[in-house]
Amino acid sequence: MFEREIREYIRLISSISLNQSGKERVADYLIRKSTEKKELSGKHFAAASAVAVVAVGAFLVARGMKQDINIM
C-alpha cells in the first residue's frame, strides 16, 4: 500500500479533468481546422487543374502556330 502522501497525490491528480465546456471548445476548434484543411485542399486541386488546362492549351496553340509557319 502506498504512503499517505502518495495516496493524496493520486487522489488529487486523478481529479484533474477538462470540464465539459473545455471539451466542446477543443472539439469545435479541431472541427473548424479540419474543415479549413479540406477546403484548402479543394482549392489547391482546382488551381492545379486550371494551370494544367492552360498549359495544355498553350502547347496546342504553339504547335498549331508552328505548323502554320512550316506551311508558309
Place this chain on the structure above:
Amino acid sequence: MQKQNKTEEEIRELVSKYSSLIFRISYCILCNSADAEDAVQETFLRYLTKAPEFTSEEHRKAWLIKVSANVSKNMLMFRLRRETVNLEDVEDIGIDERDYETFELIMSLPAKHKIVMTLYYVEGYKSKEIAEIIGISEEAVRKRLQKGRELLKNEIEKERLTCLNEKSENI
C-alpha cells in the same frame, strides 16, 4: 504517416475519450488551465495531421501522452516567468476547495517529477514504459520517482508542521 480524415462525430469521440488524460499531463507541467487547454488542442491537432499508424489502443494513448508532454514542455520554455497554480481556476478542473493547500504543494514540485509520478501512480505505467514514452532511461525514471516522493513528503511534512505551529501559537 497516416493523415486522419475524421468526421465531426469521430473528433468529438476522440476528445471525449482522451482530453482529460492529456489535460492532466499538460496541467502537471503548466499549472494553468488555459495553457493546458491550449496544449490539449495542439496535441489533438498533431494527432489529426501527423499521427502514425497505431498497432493498438495502448500505442495510440502512449503517443498522445508523449506529444502532450512535449507540447507542454515547449510552451513552458517560452513562458517568461514561473507560474504558480491559480487557485481561482482550480475548482474548474475538479479540485475541491478543502484540498487547495495540498494541491498547491503538489503542483509546486518540478514538472519532470510530476510527469513520471503521474504516469506511474495515476496512469499505472511501469518504469520501462514511462522511459519509452518520455524518452529517458529507465534508471532516470526510477530516480525521478524516488526524488519526487522525497520532495512530496518533505513539502507535506513542512506544511503539517507549519499548521501545528500556528495552532499552538493561537492557544
